[in-house]
Amino acid sequence: MNRYQIWxxxxxxxxxGGKGMYTAEEWKTxxxxxxxxxxxxxxxxxxxxGALIENYADMVARYRQAGAVLDTAKAPADVLIDxxxxxxxxxxxxxxxxxxxxxxxxxxxxxxxxxELQNMLALPTEGA
Amino acid sequence: MRASRRIxxxxxxxxxxPALAVARAKAIAVGVTNIxxxxxxxxxxxxxxxxxxxxECYTEKIVRSTLIPLSHSVTDHRGAFLSGYGIFFGGSxxxxxxxxxxxxxxxxxxxxxxxxxxxPLSVARGRMASVSNNSHAIVAGGSSNAGIVATxxxxxxxxxxxxxxxxxxxxxxxxxxxxxxxxxICGGKNTSDLLVATxxxxxxxxxxxxxxxxAEARAEAxxxxxxxxIxxxxxxxxxxxxxxxxxxxxxxxxxxxxxHAQHSVGLSVARRPAQGISGQLHAVFGGGYKPLGTxxxxxxVDAFDATLTRHNPTNMRSARDYVAGGANSNYMMLFGGEMxxxxxxxxxxxxxxxxxxxxxxx
Numbered sequence: 267m268n269r270y271q272i273w274x275x276x277x278x279x280x281x282x283g284g285k286g287m288y289t290a291e292e293w294k295t296x297x298x299x300x301x302x303x304x305x306x307x308x309x310x311x312x313x314x315x316g317a318l319i320e321n322y323a324d325m326v327a328r329y330r331q332a333g334a335v336l337d338t339a340k341a342p343a344d345v346l347i348d349x350x351x352x353x354x355x356x357x358x359x360x361x362x363x364x365x366x367x368x369x370x371x372x373x374x375x376x377x378x379x380x381x382e383l384q385n386m387l388a389l390p391t392e393g394a
Numbered sequence: 395m396r397a398s399r400r401i402x403x404x405x406x407x408x409x410x411x412p413a414l415a416v417a418r419a420k421a422i423a424v425g426v427t428n429i430x431x432x433x434x435x436x437x438x439x440x441x442x443x444x445x446x447x448x449x450e451c452y453t454e455k456i457v458r459s460t461l462i463p464l465s466h467s468v469t470d471h472r473g474a475f476l477s478g479y480g481i482f483f484g485g486s487x488x489x490x491x492x493x494x495x496x497x498x499x500x501x502x503x504x505x506x507x508x509x510x511x512x513x514p515l516s517v518a519r520g521r522m523a524s525v526s527n528n529s530h531a532i533v534a535g536g537s538s539n540a541g542i543v544a545t546x547x548x549x550x551x552x553x554x555x556x557x558x559x560x561x562x563x564x565x566x567x568x569x570x571x572x573x574x575x576x577x578x579i580c581g582g583k584n585t586s587d588l589l590v591a592t593x594x595x596x597x598x599x600x601x602x603x604x605x606x607x608x609a610e611a612r613a614e615a616x617x618x619x620x621x622x623x624i625x626x627x628x629x630x631x632x633x634x635x636x637x638x639x640x641x642x643x644x645x646x647x648x649x650x651x652x653x654h655a656q657h658s659v660g661l662s663v664a665r666r667p668a669q670g671i672s673g674q675l676h677a678v679f680g681g682g683y684k685p686l687g688t689x690x691x692x693x694x695v696d697a698f699d700a701t702l703t704r705h706n707p708t709n710m711r712s713a714r715d716y717v718a719g720g721a722n723s724n725y726m727m728l729f730g731g732e733m734x735x736x737x738x739x740x741x742x743x744x745x746x747x748x749x750x751x752x753x754x755x756x
Contacts, residue, residue: 281701281702281703282647282655282657282658282702283620283621283623283647283649283700283702283703284700284701284702288701310658310659312658313658314658316701316703317657317658317659317702317703318703318704318705318706319703319704319705320705324706328706328709331690332688332690332691333688333690360685360686360687363637364638364640364685364686367635367637367638367685367686374635
């Protein structure tokens with residue numbers, strides 16, 4: 267299931283709150299900019315497609331600012347897939363960095379280990 | 395550019411946004427007409443000068459003034475709005491002997507900005523949860539000198555304090571959020587320092603019940619209300635050194651009858667968001683720390699409207715953690731915080747109008 271989709275401006279929109287379901291006309295009345303010709307409207311993928319709304323152009327700008335390389339010569343639906351790929355890659359990179367951090371002792375942990383070693387070395391040698 | 399959202403609610407011509415007079419993080423903001431910003435940390439070096447008692451007021455026209463300060467320079471305090479009063483509760487501070495202590499203070503500011511002291515909390519504490527509606531403000535749990543408590547202090551609409559049924563689980567750094575009928579205390583860390591998902595609900599008669607638990611046990615989530623929907627967003631679901639913290643992007647929804655759902659897309663970035671903002675048309679969660687996150691991610695703002703549709707307005711001008719948030723009838727505002735680029739504590743103020751157009755201090 268894709269995370270995002272371009273709204274066809276005809277399908278009903280389902281939401282978590284409010285009435286729960288809005289006709290395309292009701293949705294355009296609630297969000298007048300969505301009725302503008304040529305404006306691509308991004309909704310959530312999945313059944314509750316009204317869980318998010320964003321202007322496609324704004325979304326592209328936002329992800330470019332975050333470092334995504336997006337080819338807007340592609341169809342908007344394909345660019346949304348590229349955004350998902352970027353999100354997944356970023357999440358994977360952050361997870362890997364977090365795992366590396368988890369496997370790397372912190373400054374506190376290194377100090378504690380050093381103190382423990384010092385204490386052990388200070389113990390009297392058995393039989394001495 | 396966000397021209398797409400310019401519905402004619404407000405004219406978004408130039409708006410001068412004055413910075414906070416005192417740069418700080420962990421301040422608390424409350425308000426309906428005026429937004430009051432109180433207390434907070436001014437440096438992360440422990441000592442008697444690391445917190446502030448300063449209280450600043452932003453009017454409906456975003457004019458800033460300085461009010462009578464709190465009686466202590468506190469952090470880890472909480473706030474609520476009740477019967478026209480902005481109220482600040484408890485918190486922690488260093489006393490004249492440089493000893494760390496907690497406060498029982500309950501200090502109120504009227505609509506005319508007059509300061510008064512209410513009956514103090516029954517137990518001095520910080521890092522509690524607070525929430526209010528037209529019926530009551532409650533202050534729940536927290537960390538006292540004797541440890542983690544389950545105590546719930548309630549202030550009626552006439553500002554009389556009583557003690558309500560204690561939390562089902564003693565905890566701190568829980569999240570308060572409510573609607574017209576219920577005040578919820580969600581999640582937090584218990585006496586064993588374990589994260590909990592428990593949600594205690596207090597009715598307008600202060601009867602306690604247990605609501606459906608959060609989808610994920612977590613602490614330091616943000617709570618806000620839009621219409622009768624209560625949103626509990628983000629937070630920490632695993633602690634460690636900062637780089638090892640695990641953050642949540644979950645948004646739990648409780649409707650007017652406390653039916654629970656999990657928002658299908660949640661926050662755009664898993665993080666510990668700013669103090670949640672209950673605006674006229676949106677619930678807003680701004681900024682916040684994300685381990686190893688980019689500054690753009692940590693400056694992002696998620697806004698949920700009455701249909702609980704998520705919008706992503708322009709980012710905050712800078713990525714900050716521990717940001718105070720408050721709203722009046724025209725604006726939703728984010729105050730101060732700790733700069734996530736490591737440049738210290740901030741006096742910046744970000745403002746969003748009802749169209750979610752963004753303004754900020756220069």
